[in-house]
Amino acid sequence: MRYTIGLDYGTNSARALVVDCADGREIGTAVVGYASGQQGVLLDPADHHLARQNPGDYLRVLEEATRGALAAAQAAEPGFAPEQVIGIGMDGTGSSPLPVDANNVPLAFAAEFSARLAAQCWLWKDHTAIQEAEAITAIAKQLRPHYLAKIGGIYSSEWFWAKLWHCLKTDPEVFAAAYSWVELADFVPAVLCGVSDPRQIRRGVCMAGHKAMYAEDWGGLPDGEFLAALDPQLAALRERLYDTAYDASVAAGTLCAEWATKLGLPAGIPVAIGEMDVHYGAIGCGVSEGTLVKVIGTSTCDCGVVAADKQPADIPGICGIVKGAILPGFYGIEAGQSAVGDIFKWWVEGVCGGDSALFQSLTTEIAAMRPGQNGLLALDWNNGNRTILVDQRLSGLLLGQTLHTTRAEIYRALIEATAFGARAILERLKEYGVPVERIVCSGGIAEKDPVLMQIYADVTACEMLVSRSAQSCALGAALGAAVVAGAYPGFPEAQAAMTGVKPFSYKPNPAATAVYDKLYALYRQTHDAFGGVTATAALGNVMKDLLAIKQAAQLG
């Protein structure tokens, strides 16, 4: 009997999962919240863009969650013993870089920096670096347009270089004191392996490629001349980062004695390369060529892969085609919607002032509505559009309201809008030759909202499968560990044994799809007009067509 452990570092807490390598059974788990700040996030009342995390929390939860999961596994399965654990893997949010000293110790651990926000981990959703991101985009457009081609044309304030540059500008002392910077998903594996030189950390290509403009094609990280055009100190830092980034086929290293003792695990077992949470999540859902994984939560991430021997074309509006990201031997393709669950939360809690009880009653109400019956059309852009327009400066839209429109009808329209956004992504992928024969969903919404899932199936005319595991990210990390530990020759074999889908699925209802085809045409018409896709648009039909669809729906 052999087991691996998968660690999933989320925004507010971390989970450890003990997995049976034979079949993917999850025999023990534990979740531990980060103790610092507000639900684990350090905030600045003067700047709502700021979101940091205390690196000390990462180490404490590493120990507590792992030991908790091991104890749970022992309780659930008396035959289980920690000695049977053959590997450990980890995923985390990103881009969440933290500054470290020359010994790979977080600057935040030094007394003089412990209270400095710039010395903490810069959480993925920290948006303090908006200006720097815009400047990076502008300078890259001038000097290195090919850097932008792979990321959809716009560098984000959530990403590595923008955050480091903002630190340099706003807290130069911290920047100067930092020997190097490490992504959370590279930092935890490095700690487990006892790596004490930042230059020796094996960095994952997920973060490097998707967030730090790393690509083999141009020799790794952005070149020094380009970085010097931002700031010479960034060019100087480049030498203290890394030359090569790795896919998940190689291990980050092996578990060091110190952490083996802390965790109660055998020393020397392999530690998998860290990946972005959704990437290991995609693996845990069984991603493969032809199988698209949708992680549906506060936002949505769509992950697909194309074999490395058939390099995909740049796909307009798809920000993220990175060789080796997600599955080794494939190009990892990432798309997504900037807000999904967040839009529903905004509506139900923020605007309607409700809570989970209101969510429940609205869900009951909308379940009884027929497609088109609400007479509404929305654009799902309350947090901008990531795919297919790559434009953070777009905003939400709702039309079709009458004096009788209810909050439930609007709620359904917002769900439908996110489903239309999902369909736009699917159509774009297919249009550029990415095969999508199967869709596996994961995430809190996929698990808990059958009404939404049926709407997604009806709107996309695709069956929506749901990952067997409710912890796909942690499962994927455990699976990565199983591969580097040699339990399987490669990922496809490990996925065949360890992942799967739930026995039920959401199948499209052709009558509903027929209505949604009409509504999707109106969505695209409005989407293209406000998204600037079409230079001119005729929109005089939109409200009338909606009314006709509504009247037809009311007749049944």
Add this chain to the structure above:
Amino acid sequence: MRYTIGLDYGTNSARALVVDCADGREIGTAVVGYASGQQGVLLDPADHHLARQNPGDYLRVLEEATRGALAAAQAAEPGFAPEQVIGIGMDGTGSSPLPVDANNVPLAFAAEFSARLAAQCWLWKDHTAIQEAEAITAIAKQLRPHYLAKIGGIYSSEWFWAKLWHCLKTDPEVFAAAYSWVELADFVPAVLCGVSDPRQIRRGVCMAGHKAMYAEDWGGLPDGEFLAALDPQLAALRERLYDTAYDASVAAGTLCAEWATKLGLPAGIPVAIGEMDVHYGAIGCGVSEGTLVKVIGTSTCDCGVVAADKQPADIPGICGIVKGAILPGFYGIEAGQSAVGDIFKWWVEGVCGGDSALFQSLTTEIAAMRPGQNGLLALDWNNGNRTILVDQRLSGLLLGQTLHTTRAEIYRALIEATAFGARAILERLKEYGVPVERIVCSGGIAEKDPVLMQIYADVTACEMLVSRSAQSCALGAALGAAVVAGAYPGFPEAQAAMTGVKPFSYKPNPAATAVYDKLYALYRQTHDAFGGVTATAALGNVMKDLLAIKQAAQLG
């Protein structure tokens, strides 16, 4: 000392007002609700389009409200005696026709019809006749396009012929039993005058022209051939309606002995012609050439006049240019917004689930916001667009939402949308040569919502005056009575003495107007695109421009 009484028949209650003819002072008033149905409206749970009223209520409130107002006047002014009342005037909602027998007795008073909804008064907001209205529009387009030119191109389900035709189709017994049909605003004056033959009722040209397609130009009501194309029974009915309609320069008749006794007033005093509520309201606000009156309530009605010797051109999108309507000697021009207060009520009560306390707190919040700061743009079409698009099949739109948008910000956007709609009407009137040098507002919102009124001033760059009287409609009816009673040679003299504005007004703030000019450009761009005014539109700028305006507003 001479006094007149103005009666104002609203949707839920009627008001009587005793007015001093010398200066318009309101010395006594009483409001009496209609007893039947729900707040005076008979509803049908099976058809939410239906809204009827019990004609018996009209007679009961006539007596109670008048006697109540007289008692209040006596209490307030000891020198006052009912013998000093020299005339009585009345206005009512419209089009609100009711079927009567050959003696001008409502069919609803007959035992066999008392419980029949079709035999009651068909309240203005009854929308059961949607199909008939569409058919009238279609047939008129074929046979009598000039009928449509004066009403903006579309016959409404709220209007006279649509309602009568619907009665004929759905309750032919009632239709057959009806000798004639009378508008509420013609019925009450006829009762006061003791007119017992419907053909002898002096009908007002307001209702006739605006609701029944009456015009001198084509010999009165629609011709028999046209009506026969709808249904031969409507053509037959034409002979039992009227040939001539009157403006307010002539009296409907004189107070009969029976009603003089019931009301405690001198018999034989003149009774003014009935007008639509907002038309007498416009008179009570001091409407004249150059002075536009805006009655701002659940919806908005804009009333202007142009001297009868300079016939105005047909103004595209202005549904209602009727000679003699509003002020005798002028063309009455009516425009309006299909929903104003109703949109706010929909948002605050319907969607947010709040009450008057929420209205109050949202008003406090939005008062602190700068123009443009909400980053939102809305179209005020939740109940269609009356002016300038004349299209009931348009619907609401809101754009610019982020995940942080609040219900208060949306509330302000909805107010701003109605202000933009008001500006579109003003610009259209001016463009076609209707002089607007002065705007006097009236209605519940004008009285009670200074935040909204300031936004209207800022958006339109026009000073917003408020009518001195909070009961402009009843005051206008009393003024009409004063004129036909001979207290003044004509309306201008009566208006000069009896109407006025409040000492304060809302003056546009040039800095706010500068921001609203930009937002109005975006409103018109979106308005024209969705309204079908422009065959093609480029809209890619809208959300970005809104964001720029918002960012500028946040900087102050």
